[in-house]
Amino acid sequence: MLLGCIGDDFTGSSDLANTLVKGGMTVTQYCGLPVAPAAPDVEAGVVALKTRSLPAGEAVRQSLAALDWLQAQGCRQIFFKYCSTFDSTPEGNIGPVAEALMQKLGAGHAVVCPAFPAAGRSLYQGHLFVGDRLLNESGMEAHPLTPMTDPDIRRWLRLQTRQAVGHVAHADVMRGAEAIAEALAREAARGAGLIVVDAVSDGDLHAIGTASVDLPLVTGGSGVALGLPENFRRAGLLTGRSWSFEGVRGPGVVLSGSCSQATRRQVEIYRRDYPALEITADAVMEGRLRIGDIVAFVLSGQPQAPLVYSSADPQTVRRAQEAYGAAALAEAIEALFADLAAALSATGIQRLVSAGGETSGAVVTGLGCSALRIGPEIDPGVPALRVEDAPLALALKSGNFGGDDFFARALAVLAGGTAAGERA
Numbered sequence: 053m054l055l056g057c058i059g060d061d062f063t064g065s066s067d068l069a070n071t072l073v074k075g076g077m078t079v080t081q082y083c084g085l086p087v088a089p090a091a092p093d094v095e096a097g098v099v100a101l102k103t104r105s106l107p108a109g110e111a112v113r114q115s116l117a118a119l120d121w122l123q124a125q126g127c128r129q130i131f132f133k134y135c136s137t138f139d140s141t142p143e144g145n146i147g148p149v150a151e152a153l154m155q156k157l158g159a160g161h162a163v164v165c166p167a168f169p170a171a172g173r174s175l176y177q178g179h180l181f182v183g184d185r186l187l188n189e190s191g192m193e194a195h196p197l198t199p200m201t202d203p204d205i206r207r208w209l210r211l212q213t214r215q216a217v218g219h220v221a222h223a224d225v226m227r228g229a230e231a232i233a234e235a236l237a238r239e240a241a242r243g244a245g246l247i248v249v250d251a252v253s254d255g256d257l258h259a260i261g262t263a264s265v266d267l268p269l270v271t272g273g274s275g276v277a278l279g280l281p282e283n284f285r286r287a288g289l290l291t292g293r294s295w296s297f298e299g300v301r302g303p304g305v306v307l308s309g310s311c312s313q314a315t316r317r318q319v320e321i322y323r324r325d326y327p328a329l330e331i332t333a334d335a336v337m338e339g340r341l342r343i344g345d346i347v348a349f350v351l352s353g354q355p356q357a358p359l360v361y362s363s364a365d366p367q368t369v370r371r372a373q374e375a376y377g378a379a380a381l382a383e384a385i386e387a388l389f390a391d392l393a394a395a396l397s398a399t400g401i402q403r404l405v406s407a408g409g410e411t412s413g414a415v416v417t418g419l420g421c422s423a424l425r426i427g428p429e430i431d432p433g434v435p436a437l438r439v440e441d442a443p444l445a446l447a448l449k450s451g452n453f454g455g456d457d458f459f460a461r462a463l464a465v466l467a468g469g470t471a472a473g474e475r476a
C-alpha cells in the first residue's frame with residue numbers, strides 16, 4: 053500500500069476512493085478499522101471512520117488506530133479526508149485529528165485544502181465558497197450536526213487547534229507546483245503547522261498535489277487528492293491494474309437521513325414516481341416504528357426500489373431538535389437506519405443507495421460489510437461500490453452531492469447500467 057487514507061465519514065471516503073481510482077490507483081475502502089492485513093494489490097487503502105461528529109478525543113483515538121494499521125501496511129504518505137464544506141465545530145474534529153496525525157508522523161506541517169471545484173466548493177483568500185455563496189450562506193449554516201457559520205477556514209481552524217495556522221494564497225497557487233512548495237516552506241518557516249491552501253480549479257489541485265509529493269500528511273476534501281496518484285506514477289510505483297465492476301439486478305432500496313438541500317430535492321423528485329415512506333422524528337422518538345413493517349413496505353414495492361427517508365427541512369429539524377436534543381435524535385434516527393439496513397440485508401437486498409455521511413456510516417455498519425471495491429462514478433464524488441464477497445452494490449451519497457434524479461440513476465448504475473439518464 054502506497055497511500056493510506058483516513059476518512060471521517062463513509063460517503064466522503066467513497067468520494068476520495070473514487071478520485072484515486074480515476075487517478076489510476078487500485079483502491080479498497082475499509083468499513084471501520086480493518087482487522088486483517090490488506091490484499092497485496094491495494095495501492096491506496098481508505099479507512100472509512102464515522103468520526104466527524106464524535107467528541108474530539110474519541111475521533112483522535114480512532115484516527116490514530118487507523119494510522120497504525122495503515123503504517124503497518126507500508127504506506128508512504130497519509131491522507132486525512134474531511135468534508136469539502138469543512139464540516140466541524142469550534143471544538144473539532146479536523147484540527148485535533150490533523151494535529152495528532154502530524155505528531156505521530158513527525159510531520160512539521162500539513163496541507164489543509166477542502167476545495168472540490170467539481171462539486172462547486174472553492175477556496176479563495178482562505179474563504180470557502182459553495183457555488184457563488186460563502187459557506188455560511190450556502191445552507192451549511194443550518195446543518196443538523198455541524199452548522200458552518202464562518203466561511204474563513206483559517207479562523208475556524210484556529211478555534212480547533214494549538215498549531216499555528218498558515219495560508220498559501222491563490223496568487224502563489226496560480227504560479228504552479230514549485231511556487232506552492234516554496235510558499236509552503238515559507239509558511240512552515242514562520243512556524244505554521246496547518247497550512248490552508250487556496251484552490252479554485254482542478255489545475256490548482258493538481259499543482260498542490262505535485263507540491264505535496266514529500267509531505268507525510270495531506271489533509272482535505274477529495275479534490276486535493278487529484279494530483280497524488282501522479283506522484284506515485286512518476287516514481288514508477290503504480291501497476292496500472294484495473295478492476296471491473298459487475299452490477300447486481302436484484303431488489304433495491306433508497307435510505308435517506310440527509311437533510312441537506314440537494315438530498316431534499318432528490319427525495320422530492322424520487323417520491324413522485326416511486327413508493328416512499330417518511331420516517332418522522334416524533335415517530336422514531338416515541339418508539340412507534342417497527343422495523344418489520346418498514347421491511348415489508350420495501351419488499352412490497354419491488355421491483356421498484358422504495359425510498360425510506362427522514363430528510364426534513366431546517367425548520368422541522370430545528371423543532372425536533374428542540375424537543376428531543378440534537379444528539380439524541382441523530383443517534384436514534386441513525387440507529388433506526390442501521391437496524392433497517394441489517395434487516396434488509398437479511399432479506400437479500402442487492403442494491404442500496406444511502407444519502408448522508410452519518411446515515412451511510414450507520415447503514416454500512418448495519419450491513420456488516422468490511423471492505424468495498426470502487427466502481428464507476430455516478431455523479432461527481434459518488435462511485436458505485438461492490439461489497440467484497442457478497443452480491444450487494446451500494447452508492448453512498450454525500451448530502452449535497454448528485455443531480456436531482458440521482459437516486460434513479462444510481463440504482464441503474466448499481467444494476468450494471470450507465471448513469472446517463474437511465475431509470476432504475
Ligand SMILES: Nc1ncnc2c1ncn2[C@@H]1O[C@H](COP(=O)(O)OP(=O)(O)OP(=O)(O)O)[C@@H](O)[C@H]1O
Binds near residue numbers: 195381382409450
Ligand atoms: N428529521 C430529522 N430531524 C433531525 N435530525 C435528523 C432528521 N433526519 C436525519 N437527521 C440526522 O441528521 C444527520 C444528517 O447527517 P448526514 O451526515 O447523514 O447527512 P448530511 O450531513 O446531509 O451528509 P454529508 O455529511 O454527507 O454532507 C444524521 O445524524 C441524521 O440522523
Ligand SMILES: O=C(O)[C@@H](O)C(=O)CO
Binds near residue numbers: 061067134450
Ligand atoms: O467532501 C465532501 O463534500 C464529501 O465527500 C463529504 O465528505 C460529505 O460528507
